[in-house]
Amino acid sequence: MIPVVVLAGFLGSGKTTLLNHLLRTSGGTRIGVVVNDFGRINIDALAVSAQVDSMVSLSNGCLCCAVDGTELDAMLVKLASADLDVIVIEASGLAEPSTLIRMVLQAPGVEYGGLIYVVDAVELGAVPHLDRDLALADLVVLNKVDRVDSLPSLPCEAPVLPVSYGRIDPALLFEVRPPDMGPRQLSFDDLDDHSTHAHASYDSVTFESSEFLHPKLFMDFLQARPEGLFRAKGFARFEHGTFMLHVVGGYISFTRVDDAPTQLVLIGAGIDPDSLTDWLWACIADGPVTEQDMLWVLRYARE
Numbered sequence: 001m002i003p004v005v006v007l008a009g010f011l012g013s014g015k016t017t018l019l020n021h022l023l024r025t026s027g028g029t030r031i032g033v034v035v036n037d038f039g040r041i042n043i044d045a046l047a048v049s050a051q052v053d054s055m056v057s058l059s060n061g062c063l064c065c066a067v068d069g070t071e072l073d074a075m076l077v078k079l080a081s082a083d084l085d086v087i088v089i090e091a092s093g094l095a096e097p098s099t100l101i102r103m104v105l106q107a108p109g110v111e112y113g114g115l116i117y118v119v120d121a122v123e124l125g126a127v128p129h130l131d132r133d134l135a136l137a138d139l140v141v142l143n144k145v146d147r148v149d150s151l152p153s154l155p156c157e158a159p160v161l162p163v164s165y166g167r168i169d170p171a172l173l174f175e176v177r178p179p180d181m182g183p184r185q186l187s188f189d190d191l192d193d194h195s196t197h198a199h200a201s202y203d204s205v206t207f208e209s210s211e212f213l214h215p216k217l218f219m220d221f222l223q224a225r226p227e228g229l230f231r232a233k234g235f236a237r238f239e240h241g242t243f244m245l246h247v248v249g250g251y252i253s254f255t256r257v258d259d260a261p262t263q264l265v266l267i268g269a270g271i272d273p274d275s276l277t278d279w280l281w282a283c284i285a286d287g288p289v290t291e292q293d294m295l296w297v298l299r300y301a302r303e
Ligand SMILES: Nc1nc2c(ncn2[C@@H]2O[C@H](COP(=O)(O)OP(=O)(O)OP(=O)(O)O)[C@@H](O)[C@H]2O)c(=O)[nH]1
Pocket: 009, 010, 011, 012, 013, 014, 015, 016, 017, 018, 044, 092, 093, 094, 143, 144, 145, 146, 147, 163, 164, 165, 166, 231, 233, 246, 247, 248, 253
């Protein structure tokens, strides 16, 4: 039976970063990945696809909304038939960990391997149901500690690992769990009912275009974005380069990548998808853009 590790955590907490770290540092371990993204574009899948033995992804929304779990079952059966050591499910930042755990516990051919819960040390206060999710976690990764002066304390019994950029020892996830600990002790009744689903109040906006964005207009958009829009990710294409974009809370970063069309997913609460889409269309460059204009973006560029 192949162990299935569920990797969960609120939007932008650093799940993909941690997954990429695991994929990079797990040596000969053969890892299968189920990527569950929110929105239409599987940005996370694109980011990890070059590094993984076996990967499946779901592109039509939140995995835990596939209530009967048949889709997840089919994915796990497919992965279980490959010669893998472990399967990691990266839950979307809005997925209910309890629902995913229940689905994995019921899935054929695999065994549940624990819940790794990633928490952003800076944005702790923004996480809905933090206590409830922490209670289910086997290992809590307190991520982004490079951005805080002192470590916040977390109300949980699971071990807390303070790290930056998800750099945990992969052996922590793939080793055998002591019999008296962990979610195998959970009964289904411990797992919350789907009606309290956190993302009912969230909207996502997907935007795609192969035309160049205007750097100044696009940065104006990011800087003036509505308060409820606290997560944006994807690719932004400018005349002078294409960048992978991550926005979490007030944090913005661009990383230069190979040329690709603009593909953005914006996630937030109380946002107006139509007006955001119109606003993004208004960011398309309708004239020449100078290298000087690119400085608006480059000041947020990493590496
Ligand atoms: N400063 C800092 N930034 C980090 C750290 N870990 C991740 N990030 C950045 O935080 C942003 C979000 O990280 P992701 O790994 O995409 O987060 P995620 O949980 O997969 O995001 P969703 O898929 O939206 O839920 C990216 O810009 C990362 O580079 C960290 O330890 N420190």
